[in-house]
Amino acid sequence: MTKKDVAGATPPPRAKRLPRAVRERQILDAAVRVFSERGYHAASMDEVSDVAGISKPMIYAYLGSKEELFAACIQREATRLMEAIGGVVDVDLDPEEQLWRGVLAFFTFVGENRDSWQVLHRQAGTQGAPFAAELAEGRRRAVAMISALLDRAAGREGVGAFAEGRTEPLAAALTGAGEALAEWWLEHPEESPKAMARRLMNLSWMGFGNLVLGRAWSPEKSA
Amino acid sequence: MTKKDVAGATPPPRAKRLPRAVRERQILDAAVRVFSERGYHAASMDEVSDVAGISKPMIYAYLGSKEELFAACIQREATRLMEAIGGVVDVDLDPEEQLWRGVLAFFTFVGENRDSWQVLHRQAGTQGAPFAAELAEGRRRAVAMISALLDRAAGREGVGAFAEGRTEPLAAALTGAGEALAEWWLEHPEESPKAMARRLMNLSWMGFGNLVLGRAWSPEKSA
Amino acid sequence: MTKKDVAGATPPPRAKRLPRAVRERQILDAAVRVFSERGYHAASMDEVSDVAGISKPMIYAYLGSKEELFAACIQREATRLMEAIGGVVDVDLDPEEQLWRGVLAFFTFVGENRDSWQVLHRQAGTQGAPFAAELAEGRRRAVAMISALLDRAAGREGVGAFAEGRTEPLAAALTGAGEALAEWWLEHPEESPKAMARRLMNLSWMGFGNLVLGRAWSPEKSA
Amino acid sequence: MTKKDVAGATPPPRAKRLPRAVRERQILDAAVRVFSERGYHAASMDEVSDVAGISKPMIYAYLGSKEELFAACIQREATRLMEAIGGVVDVDLDPEEQLWRGVLAFFTFVGENRDSWQVLHRQAGTQGAPFAAELAEGRRRAVAMISALLDRAAGREGVGAFAEGRTEPLAAALTGAGEALAEWWLEHPEESPKAMARRLMNLSWMGFGNLVLGRAWSPEKSA
DNA sequence: GATGAATGAGTTTTCATTCAT
DNA sequence: GATGAATGAAAACTCATTCAT
Numbered sequence: 001m002t003k004k005d006v007a008g009a010t011p012p013p014r015a016k017r018l019p020r021a022v023r024e025r026q027i028l029d030a031a032v033r034v035f036s037e038r039g040y041h042a043a044s045m046d047e048v049s050d051v052a053g054i055s056k057p058m059i060y061a062y063l064g065s066k067e068e069l070f071a072a073c074i075q076r077e078a079t080r081l082m083e084a085i086g087g088v089v090d091v092d093l094d095p096e097e098q099l100w101r102g103v104l105a106f107f108t109f110v111g112e113n114r115d116s117w118q119v120l121h122r123q124a125g126t127q128g129a130p131f132a133a134e135l136a137e138g139r140r141r142a143v144a145m146i147s148a149l150l151d152r153a154a155g156r157e158g159v160g161a162f163a164e165g166r167t168e169p170l171a172a173a174l175t176g177a178g179e180a181l182a183e184w185w186l187e188h189p190e191e192s193p194k195a196m197a198r199r200l201m202n203l204s205w206m207g208f209g210n211l212v213l214g215r216a217w218s219p220e221k222s223a
Numbered sequence: 224m225t226k227k228d229v230a231g232a233t234p235p236p237r238a239k240r241l242p243r244a245v246r247e248r249q250i251l252d253a254a255v256r257v258f259s260e261r262g263y264h265a266a267s268m269d270e271v272s273d274v275a276g277i278s279k280p281m282i283y284a285y286l287g288s289k290e291e292l293f294a295a296c297i298q299r300e301a302t303r304l305m306e307a308i309g310g311v312v313d314v315d316l317d318p319e320e321q322l323w324r325g326v327l328a329f330f331t332f333v334g335e336n337r338d339s340w341q342v343l344h345r346q347a348g349t350q351g352a353p354f355a356a357e358l359a360e361g362r363r364r365a366v367a368m369i370s371a372l373l374d375r376a377a378g379r380e381g382v383g384a385f386a387e388g389r390t391e392p393l394a395a396a397l398t399g400a401g402e403a404l405a406e407w408w409l410e411h412p413e414e415s416p417k418a419m420a421r422r423l424m425n426l427s428w429m430g431f432g433n434l435v436l437g438r439a440w441s442p443e444k445s446a
Numbered sequence: 447m448t449k450k451d452v453a454g455a456t457p458p459p460r461a462k463r464l465p466r467a468v469r470e471r472q473i474l475d476a477a478v479r480v481f482s483e484r485g486y487h488a489a490s491m492d493e494v495s496d497v498a499g500i501s502k503p504m505i506y507a508y509l510g511s512k513e514e515l516f517a518a519c520i521q522r523e524a525t526r527l528m529e530a531i532g533g534v535v536d537v538d539l540d541p542e543e544q545l546w547r548g549v550l551a552f553f554t555f556v557g558e559n560r561d562s563w564q565v566l567h568r569q570a571g572t573q574g575a576p577f578a579a580e581l582a583e584g585r586r587r588a589v590a591m592i593s594a595l596l597d598r599a600a601g602r603e604g605v606g607a608f609a610e611g612r613t614e615p616l617a618a619a620l621t622g623a624g625e626a627l628a629e630w631w632l633e634h635p636e637e638s639p640k641a642m643a644r645r646l647m648n649l650s651w652m653g654f655g656n657l658v659l660g661r662a663w664s665p666e667k668s669a
Numbered sequence: 670m671t672k673k674d675v676a677g678a679t680p681p682p683r684a685k686r687l688p689r690a691v692r693e694r695q696i697l698d699a700a701v702r703v704f705s706e707r708g709y710h711a712a713s714m715d716e717v718s719d720v721a722g723i724s725k726p727m728i729y730a731y732l733g734s735k736e737e738l739f740a741a742c743i744q745r746e747a748t749r750l751m752e753a754i755g756g757v758v759d760v761d762l763d764p765e766e767q768l769w770r771g772v773l774a775f776f777t778f779v780g781e782n783r784d785s786w787q788v789l790h791r792q793a794g795t796q797g798a799p800f801a802a803e804l805a806e807g808r809r810r811a812v813a814m815i816s817a818l819l820d821r822a823a824g825r826e827g828v829g830a831f832a833e834g835r836t837e838p839l840a841a842a843l844t845g846a847g848e849a850l851a852e853w854w855l856e857h858p859e860e861s862p863k864a865m866a867r868r869l870m871n872l873s874w875m876g877f878g879n880l881v882l883g884r885a886w887s888p889e890k891s892a
Numbered sequence: 893g894a895t896g897a898a899t900g901a902g903t904t905t906t907c908a909t910t911c912a913t
Numbered sequence: 914g915a916t917g918a919a920t921g922a923a924a925a926c927t928c929a930t931t932c933a934t
Contacts (some may be wrong), residue, residue, distance in 0.1 A: 041263075044906085044908085060910080095435065143261055172402045172406070172407045174426070175403060179399050183395070205431050207320070209440075240934070241897080243896085267923085267924060280900090280928085281897075463917085465918090466917085466918080486710075490902085503906080507919090512904065550848050616871070616872055618849045620846070622845040622850065623849070629841070630841045645838055649839055649876070713928065725894085725895085735929065765933090898930105900930095901927105901928090903925100904926090906922105906924080910918100912917095912919100
């Protein structure tokens with residue numbers, strides 16, 4: 001396992017006496033970078049401290065232990081992601097349109113925040129019990145959003161509850177498909193967020209049943 | 224981070240002087256358990272050795288370094304999974320039926336081999352370069368299988384390539400959805416493999432577009 | 447192999463929070479002691495840490511790996527030895543006188559720095575490639591010094607190059623003889639540095655050919 | 670530290686049921702190779718066993734512990750060297766001629782038995798107390814031989830004891846010079862044993878005092 | 893006689909965490 | 914408030930040595 005530097009943005013030039021909030025943000029930024037690059041266990045507090053340009057004792061004073069620091073990262077990034085998606089969804093819109101917007105917002109966010117996404121997707125889920133709380137909370141919010149959307153959609157069509165009364169596992173499955181596509185995207189960076197979003201709509205809205213008949217999904221139909 | 228034992232099956236009662244093949248299997252069994260429980264980094268060779276009831280030097284002698292041991296786990300479990308699915312798929316069948324059988328075999332395997340699944344799903348993908356080879360190979364086989372299936376299905380309908388010519392990201396998305404459902408399943412163990420498989424078919428074959436109109440997927444239609 | 451402590455000088459009374467430079471010196475002192483006593487391989491970082499009265503993490507932080515630590519020892523001690531000899535040699539002097547001074551300085555240093563000498567002589571040459579650089583550099587400087595001296599001597603006598611044009615292997619042989627005498631000295635500590643130096647002059651300046659005829663070397667003649 | 674194989678002579682093709690004496694020789698041959706290549710500590714019994722083509726339990730049964738095995742190597746090789754030198758020295762000859770023959774025999778042996786020499790010179794002296802016995806014994810024999818030679822020479826000249834009554838440290842110095850030259854030879858393999866021997870005679874018989882005056886030693890004068 | 897199987901004990905090295913300044 | 918100095922604890926890996934077959 002190579003150990004090339006987590007380089008990039010030069011460490012903020014150790015300005016002294018910054019207000020606590022600023023320091024905390026610097027630390028979290030660095031931590032997300034490092035956790036994303038190395039993974040939770042392989043990341044060292046030393047490297048976080050280096051990248052942040054802030055000494056370790058400060059990190060411990062402000063954000064607590066490594067575990068707490070990681071939890072804070074998850075929480076912040078999950079919130080950012082949820083806000084990005086929540087911002088484009090409008091309850092008054094057509095469910096299909098809403099889903100499209102949400103999915104597009106998701107891929108846009110992932111495209112612009114690789115590190116955040118890596119931490120949320122690859123690290124948070126992998127590190128066992130300690131972070132279950134933060135992760136579960138984030139996932140719960142996401143699933144609830146989609147779930148509600150599906151329920152409203154079904155209601156609007158007069159169909160009532162579908163999917164054996166549980167939209168929630170389907171919502172989970174949708175996020176899983178989204179994560180897998182995002183993963184695939186990493187190795188095919190030439191694709192646009194829109195193309196990726198369309199792929200997910202094809203699977204999730206049309207289903208293979210339609211696809212194999214030549215019926216694909218496109219934003220134009222919905223818009 | 225708590226450190227409760229990876230207990231359970233009593234360690235094989237230290238039978239002495241067993242042939243190498245047997246020991247290797249015992250070691251791999253233990254390693255899958257421990258990696259699954261703790262994750263790659265947090266797992267210690269000491270614990271693997273304890274759980275296996277075999278001293279560390281033997282582990283190193285037979286399976287090599289921690290990295291190699293992990294790779295061996297991935298390879299073995301991936302092969303088992305692929306065989307479980309490959310065993311029920313029959314190329315002469317209807318694609319829809321094939322997908323259903325494959326998906327059902329998947330959830331059946333996951334239900335019966337939680338640890339294998341955890342290692343493959345949660346750990347293998349997360350640990351960076353060293354295991355890319357093993358993982359990529361496994362994933363490639365899986366995706367190829369689904370991809371081929373979709374291609375054949377489209378061909379049979381006379382539609383030719385669909386999904387912008389790439390079935391592969393869709394296959395990836397399908398596995399992602401499967402993984403997420405398997406994950407959800409862990410917290411809802413009362414569900415049957417069949418119910419889980421039906422959920423995945425609903426999403427992937429029908430799509431939300433149908434579901435919100437009250438049209439769901441069921442094995443009967445297909446069988 | 448017995449494992450009696452490398453005791454002796456009481457470990458510096460764990461003064462807390464010393465500046466880095468001081469700690470580094472303490473560590474090197476201890477390392478020279480231990481490497482000298484045990485040999486490179488048999489020496490353990492634990493023992494170095496014990497003798498230095500400094501925890502292992504500090505050693506690694508300041509001096510790097512065992513290999514780097516050993517290299518640092520060689521370098522420091524080689525430099526000290528070279529300085530001890532270089533300090534008494536004066537290019538304007540008679541070559542014979544210069545050699546005498548250098549040889550005397552050598553035995554004086556060895557007498558006062560047994561450990562340094564052990565590390566340089568017994569360990570550095572034995573441990574293969576990794577330390578070739580440090581050692582070769584030291585040896586090169588030593589041999590160059592003697593070699594130059596012989597060349598000047600020959601030049602002064604109008605003889606031009608002698609010894610088949612290569613003084614360098616002879617210089618090496620001289621150091622070898624010096625090392626062997628130093629070794630012998632360890633078991634005959636009652637001898638003075640001066641007596642040892644005279645022995646080496648007898649061999650190297652007079653040669654056995656003279657010695658067997660009763661012609662010996664003495665500092666008076668030269669001075 | 671690289672770990673390329675100690676290759677070369679193919680391991681004797683595991684013939685079964687060989688007489689003990691043969692096995693012991695095979696083991697010692699392998700051990701000398703490995704100790705020479707790796708050094709005492711870095712050498713592993715596993716590698717000795719591999720190179721010898723004999724299982725470890727046999728090695729322990731025949732030659733005892735690693736320490737004892739090493740001691741046996743030293744003893745055997747030291748004896749071989751002493752016999753090589755002793756074989757050409759003839760007490761009735763001129764001392765100068767004797768020395769020349771002995772020195773030539775020494776370099777001839779070293780040239781033909783690099784491994785033996787490495788073990789004796791580089792390893793034996795370096796590994797601390799345990800092997801002092803074997804080594805000291807060997808050295809004692811060598812020094813005694815030279816010492817006696819010098820004494821006889823002095824006696825023949827009617828000079829009586831010289832060198833402050835101790836020829837023994839001078840003999841030690843001579844061997845040291847020889848070792849250093851042998852070492853230098855490793856990096857200049859184009860030189861012949863004879864050339865090396867002449868170098869040592871120049872230093873030890875003539876001394877620098879003569880050399881700088883243009884008087885060198887040559888076998889012809891002596892023969 | 894000969895060996896594959898087995899391990900206790902130790903080695904180097906790293907890391908999260910905390911004082912003392 | 915901020916940090917260089919310091920460490921206890923653990924992890925990966927190796928080795929000399931010995932049984933049981």
